[in-house]
Every structure is written in structure tokens, then in C-alpha cells.
Amino acid sequence: MQVPLQRVPEFAVKDPTRCCMVEIHLTHLICHTCFKRQEKLHRCGQCKFAHYCDRTCQRGAWLNHKNECSAIKRHGKAPNENIRLAARIMWRIEREGGGLTEGSLVSIDDLQNHVENFGEEEKKELRADVESFIEFWPPQSQQFGMQYISHIFGVINCNGFTLSDQRGLQAVGVGVFPNLCLVNHHCWPNCTVIFNNGNHEAVRSMFHTQMRIELRALGKISPGEELTVSYIDFLNVSEDRRKQLKKQYYFDCTCEHCQKKIKDDLMLAVKEGEHKPSQDMVKEVIQFSKDTLEKINKARSEGVYHEVVKLCRECLKKQEPVLGDTNIYLLRILSIVSEVLSYLQMFEEAADHAKRMVDGYTKIYHPNNAQLGMAMMRAGVTHWHAGLIEAGHGMICKAYAILLVTHGPTHPITKDLEVMRVQTEMELRMFQQNEFMYYKMREAALQNQKIQVMPEPSAEASQDLFVKKQ
Structure with missing residues (x-):
């Protein structure tokens, strides 16, 4: 089958990171330099906290890690990723100053922090973070005022980018990329942001300088047209998206999709026909779906996957x-049950649900949406x-065409695809x-080699572009 490639001009802007950080619960699983997941990582012999692929990655990280290393030893333990990220930012300011650095369009000092918009709970969390930071910050390092420390935490709070592992399937860290913080939100954007650690050796060799993130065009962009990205997943009705953006990023979205409630009718669709359900019945089923999703999240976090399948089947009924x-609400259940069934190697049932999921996604998402591409890839592998x-080959080809645009040809996911x-x-x-011979050869191959399964389902929802401390 010929891959249905779309003629999208290659447009990728790379932004040097100010700093980036592995999430604390993954520090022993993810390399702190290249963010690659490895089974066996080498631990820093001094702080016993940071982990690396090998000495190449460790040497590449030393400039950013040496202050952190001694601070962790003095403090006795590593603080959470927000405090470590703030410390890394300020150690870099100590070395280079807080103004514009090479390749930057804006300084960390000029980024929005929205501290004045914080609610009481957020202010309480901010005070706790500042106090923890002051305990962690070494007395011999440059000292900063409370207001400036609060500014840095505010910047991280509303400008920190989610970083994924090399397969793009799991959020593993957070980074601050000043240039890309200038890109405004749109629910139907013309660009996407991808963390691309590309070729592992190439990434490792450049880590003595800076980590990078890419802003990629999703289609043709006219001269003078503003570049936009979506800060959140589109798969929510306009009212819910606006509430999330207001709560998390402190602005009112005025994009056409929110104002005209475009695609809301699809996202809230009910069965049509002679026996159309009543409004009361629809409300009852939606509430049942919400309650079930809470139970599913609990079961997923505990790794009780057969219970997840049972809950999903009951909800679908x-x-x-x-x-x-x-x-x-139907699509969310289909996404979860197809992923978990695939992990449990119940592939035929998983494939049926995955097909329904991507059919629904295709009608809702932008044709070059990264979430759509990833879902299409997962559905294709499940069918395979x-x-x-x-069907599997067709979905994999469609996923490849989307991810060539959203991730680019050098991204590890695109190469795997x-x-x-x-x-x-x-x-x-x-x-x-020869259909008969194909199935005979497939059966023989599966007997000799354990079939590759999907990774263990994540308890996390789909990651938004920016990370928000919960």
C-alpha cells in the first residue's frame, strides 16, 4: 500500500532549553541526559540520585548537574522536580546572567508568571515550594530574593513543557523553552510542539550544549499568519476547554472553535433514529460514564487490568x-479498553474497539493531530x-503519514513506524x-517467538503540551 503522504512543507523551529528535568518517580528508569528509557542505568557515584546511560551521557550532564549533585548531598535527598528545575534555572542564571542568551528571543525574566492570578490554594503551594527551595539552595550560591524565586516558580507553573521518552508514549520530565513560550494557544492550531531526541548518539554528543524541542507546521502557513499551538487536548467540548485554559493558563480562549462551539455536537452525539434516547437517559449514561472512569483510573493505578476490562465492558453496554x-465519553472508554485488552493479548476484541476509537477520532481531530496519529499507530499494531x-497495514500507513508531519522523519517513533x-x-x-500459507507461517512464527505486546498501560491521561503541577 502506498503511504498517503500529505504535501506539508518542512518547517521545524528548534528552541534551546533553559533547563529540563526528569520526573522524580522515574529518576532510576530514565537517563537524566538524553531522556531515554533504559533497563540498566549508571547511578551518579556522588549524589546517588541522577542516572545515566553511560559515561558519555554523564559527562554531557555534568555542567548542569554538578551544583545539583553537591546540593542533594548536602540536603540529604532530592526535592521534587519543580524545585530541582527552579534550582537548575537559577544556577544557569548564576553562570550566564538573566538576560538574553544566544538563540533566545526572550529572557526567563520576561516570561509571564501569573502569580498575581493565583488562587489561595495555589498561593499556599507556591509558599511551600519557595520554603523548600530555600532549604535546598546552597548558601555559597548566588542568593535571590523571595519575589524572584516566586517568579521562577510561576514561570514553571504556566510555561513548563512536557517531555516524553524516546517513543513519545510517556511523559518523563519537564523543561522550560523560552522561545516557544511566546507561541499562543489555538484549539485548532497550525503548529505542534514535539520533544525530539532523534538519533541517540547525535543527541548525546550535543548535550554538552543544550536540549532542544521542535515547533512543527501542521500544514501550509501563509506569510504573516500567526504560529499557534494547542496547550491542551482538543478532545473536550468548547466550554470545558475554556474552563481548563482559564484555570491553568489564566486566559479566555476566543478562537473560532470555542466561540462557535465547532465539533461540540459530535463530541456530545447521541444515537439517532426512531428510538432516540431522552435527555434524562443521556444524562444518566454520561454520569454513569464519569463514575466508571473514576473507578477505572483507580484500577489502572493499582494494575488490576482485568477489573479495568470488566468496568469498560459494563460501561460500553x-x-x-x-x-x-x-x-x-464513549471514545474514552474505547481508548482505555483497546489499550488494556492489547496488553492482555486479547487482540481480536482490542482491534474491534480500536477501530471504533480511531473512526471517531478521525471525525473530531485535526487531520494532522499528533494524538490522532498515535492512536492510529496503536490501533494498527493491535490489528497486526x-x-x-x-486493516493493520492501512492504519499503520495512515499513522506514518500523520507522524511524518507532526514528529518529522528523524523522530524515533517515525523511524519505528x-x-x-x-x-x-x-x-x-x-x-x-496465498492466504492459507500466510496464516500457517504466522502461526509457526508465533510459536517460535513470543509476540511483541503493547507497553504496560499508563494510568495517566493523555498529556497536554504544557505541564501543570497538580
Whole structure:
């Protein structure tokens, strides 16, 4: 099958990070230099906290880690990632000053902190962070005033970018990228932001300088047109998106999609036909869906995946006579159950739910949305595992076309997807030539080699572009 490539001009702006940080619960699983997940990492012999792929990564991190290393030893333990990130930012300011650095359009001092917009709970958390920071900050380092420290925490709070691992499937850290903080939000944007650690060796060799993040065009952009990104996932009705943006980023979204409530009808769709459900029935099913999602999240966090499947099946039984195929509550359940069933190697049932999920996503998301591409990839792999080679190859090709735009050809996900595309294309030709022999060879291959399964389902919801301390 020919990949349906879209003619989108290559446009990628790379921004040097001010600083970035691995999340504290993943410090022993993720390299603190290249953010690659490794089974065996080398621990810093001094602080016993930072972990690296090898000495190359450790040497590349030393400029940013040496102050942190001695501070952790003095403090006795590592604080949370927000405090460590603030400390790294201020150690860099100590070295280079707080003004514009090479390649930067804006300084850390000039970024919005929105501290004046904080509610009482946020102010309480800010005071706690500042106190913890002062305890952690070494007395021999440059001393900063309370107001400036609060400014740095405010910047992290509303300008910190989520960083993912090399496969882009899990949020593993947070970074501050000053130039990209200038890009405004739009619910239907013309750009996307991707953390691309690309070729591992290339990334490691440049880490003595700076980590980078990419702003990529999703389509043709006219001269003078503002570049925009979406700070949050689009898969929410306009009212909920506006509430989230106001609460998290302190502004009222006035984009066309919010003002005209574009696609809200699809996201709240109900079954059409002679026996259209009543409003009371719709409200009852939506509330049941919300309650079930809370139970599912608890079961996922505890790793009780068979309970997750049971809850999803019960919820789908309630939803299917009432909710339309693009209803977001139905799609959320389909996404969870397809992922968990695939992990449990119940591929045929997983494939059915995954197909319904991507059909719904396709009608809602921008055609070059990264979330759509990732969902399409997951659905394609699930169909492949289920032996549905034609559908699987088609989905993998569509995912590849999307991710070429959103992630670029050098991203590890895109490279992995290209390998899958070639593999499934070869298998599809074999299937078309002799279906019986294809299944016999597939069966023999699976007996000799354990089938590759999806990674363990994450208890986290889909990650937004910016990270927000909860």
C-alpha cells in the first residue's frame, strides 16, 4: 500500500532549553541526559540520585548537574522536580546572567508568571515550594530574593513543557523553552510542539550544549499568519476547554472553535433514529460514564487490568444504545479498553474497539493531530497482532503519514513506524498471494517467538503540551 503522504512543507523551529528535568518517580528508569528509557542505568557515584546511560551521557550532564549533585548531598535527598528545575534555572542564571542568551528571543525574566492570578490554594503551594527551595539552595550560591524565586516558580507553573521518552508514549520530565513560550494557544492550531531526541548518539554528543524541542507546521502557513499551538487536548467540548485554559493558563480562549462551539455536537452525539434516547437517559449514561472512569483510573493505578476490562465492558453496554459513535465519553472508554485488552493479548476484541476509537477520532481531530496519529499507530499494531493484516497495514500507513508531519522523519517513533510499515507491507503481499500459507507461517512464527505486546498501560491521561503541577 502506498503511504498517503500529505504535501506539508518542512518547517521545524528548534528552541534551546533553559533547563529540563526528569520526573522524580522515574529518576532510576530514565537517563537524566538524553531522556531515554533504559533497563540498566549508571547511578551518579556522588549524589546517588541522577542516572545515566553511560559515561558519555554523564559527562554531557555534568555542567548542569554538578551544583545539583553537591546540593542533594548536602540536603540529604532530592526535592521534587519543580524545585530541582527552579534550582537548575537559577544556577544557569548564576553562570550566564538573566538576560538574553544566544538563540533566545526572550529572557526567563520576561516570561509571564501569573502569580498575581493565583488562587489561595495555589498561593499556599507556591509558599511551600519557595520554603523548600530555600532549604535546598546552597548558601555559597548566588542568593535571590523571595519575589524572584516566586517568579521562577510561576514561570514553571504556566510555561513548563512536557517531555516524553524516546517513543513519545510517556511523559518523563519537564523543561522550560523560552522561545516557544511566546507561541499562543489555538484549539485548532497550525503548529505542534514535539520533544525530539532523534538519533541517540547525535543527541548525546550535543548535550554538552543544550536540549532542544521542535515547533512543527501542521500544514501550509501563509506569510504573516500567526504560529499557534494547542496547550491542551482538543478532545473536550468548547466550554470545558475554556474552563481548563482559564484555570491553568489564566486566559479566555476566543478562537473560532470555542466561540462557535465547532465539533461540540459530535463530541456530545447521541444515537439517532426512531428510538432516540431522552435527555434524562443521556444524562444518566454520561454520569454513569464519569463514575466508571473514576473507578477505572483507580484500577489502572493499582494494575488490576482485568477489573479495568470488566468496568469498560459494563460501561460500553450502557453507552452503546444511547451515545453516538463520536461521543467523547464513549471514545474514552474505547481508548482505555483497546489499550488494556492489547496488553492482555486479547487482540481480536482490542482491534474491534480500536477501530471504533480511531473512526471517531478521525471525525473530531485535526487531520494532522499528533494524538490522532498515535492512536492510529496503536490501533494498527493491535490489528497486526490480531492477524488482521489488511486493516493493520492501512492504519499503520495512515499513522506514518500523520507522524511524518507532526514528529518529522528523524523522530524515533517515525523511524519505528517506518519499520512496521515495511514489515506489514511485506506480510500483506504474502497474504494476498496465498492466504492459507500466510496464516500457517504466522502461526509457526508465533510459536517460535513470543509476540511483541503493547507497553504496560499508563494510568495517566493523555498529556497536554504544557505541564501543570497538580
